[in-house]
Amino acid sequence: xxxxxxxxxxxxxxxxxxxxxxxxxxxxxxxxxxxxxxxxxxxxxxxxxxxxxxxxxxxxxxxxxxxxxxxxxxxxxxxx
Numbered sequence: 009x010x011x012x013x014x015x016x017x018x019x020x021x022x023x024x025x026x027x028x029x030x031x032x033x034x035x036x037x038x039x040x041x042x043x044x045x046x047x048x049x050x051x052x053x054x055x056x057x058x059x060x061x062x063x064x065x066x067x068x069x070x071x072x073x074x075x076x077x078x079x080x081x082x083x084x085x086x087x088x
Contacts, residue, residue: 018068020048025062025082036063046071050085060087 019038026033039056041048048065065081
């Protein structure tokens, strides 16, 4: 039997970290980094409309350079 390959790549899951201890962690959904990249920069998150703060990103297992880049990333969007 032939292996079925999902043609649509899996998204990167993003959570907003709480700014205060009593605030909950908020799951924001799945997003894709800009074409040609395999991680998110603060500018990428800002371009997507994310507010200033700290975000945790989980890359899919099938990501490029999986052995070189951690599957967990923390990105801080600075306030302007």
